[in-house]
Amino acid sequence: MAASSLSLSWASTTISNKLNVPHLNEALQPTSLPINNTLKCMGGTTIIEESHHNRRALLLGFGALTATLFPSTSVLAQEKPKNYVAxxxxxxxxxxxxxxxxxxxxxxxxxxxxxxxxxxxxxxxxRFIPTNKKDIHDLGSMDQVITDLVTKVYSSPNQEATILNMEERSEGGKNYCTVEFRLESRNFAVCSFATIAIANGRYYTMIVVANDRRWKKFRNQLKVIADSFKVMDI
Structure with a gap:
């Protein structure tokens, strides 16, 4: 298993153009983001700035910009953790x-x-959707793919999205990318891990979610789930 550093390149091509990805955050009644939006780092430096009166600023965490990686383990390749089910x-x-x-x-x-x-x-x-891609890297740079996934698929127009960490790993000839992120609206906040992979002509996405309060207590438990996701040939 190998982890590689990520640096946000802000490529212009989005995952939506490369792959027809439907919105995944149905529980929060999301809608697709408008083309024009504002992206900022937590330090306040504007990366891309275009006006739009219906969209709050999207905050990308400093950890994402500096490609801070969190350690990953291949859970399914090891003994099943206590109190987990496969x-x-x-x-x-x-x-x-x-x-x-x-x-x-x-x-x-x-x-x-x-x-x-x-x-x-x-x-x-x-969930998974059909794709003609063979690997997640065929989608483009992972920094851009993950940024688009968080800001254009998982977040709603009334939410601020903060990317906390991103990580790549390779196992059994399959590549994975995991992002940890936070979505905040006026009334509540949720945190998530999302892991993507491509195999069998399918684009797989796993998401693990908890509200902000429970995330502080159960983050490590949820990280085990995110790290354990694997795809296999069928």
Whole structure:
């Protein structure tokens, strides 16, 4: 497994043009971002600035700009962690671990989903869409792909998006990229890990979510889920 540094290049081509990615944040009633928006780093330096009266500023964390990486482990390649259950979908070609006290539930347009028994927003879910790409790097630079994923797919127009960390790993001939990010609106904030991979003519996306308060307590538990996501040939 190898991790590589990322540096935001702000390429002009977006993931939406490369791949027809539907909006993934249905639980928060998102809509696609307008073409014009404002991107800022946490220090306040404007990266791209175009006016739009309906869009709040999108904040990209300093950790993303400096490509701070968090350590990754191949969970499924090791002994199953205590208090986790393996979910393996041999038909659709992916697997991951989730906490043993979570319950499966239906989440719109997703292939699998599990949630905390008490907090529905505390959950993991996986979906995939067709693609002619062979690898995530075929989508373009990972800094731009991840930035577009967070700001144009997962965030709503009334949210501020802060990218906290990004990481690449390679395992079994498959490449993965994971991003940790925070979405904040007037009434609440949520934090997430999202992991992407391409295999079997499919673009897979896993997202692990919790509200801001629970994230502080359960982040490491949720990181195990994000690190465990793997795709397999079918």
């Amino acid at each position: 979910y393996v979908d041999t038909e659709d070609g992916y697997s991951y671990y989730y906490p043993s006290d979570w319950r499966d539930f239906d989440f719109l347009a997703h292939d699998s989903a599990f949630k905390d028994r008490y907090m529905q927003l505390h959950n993991v879910r996986v």
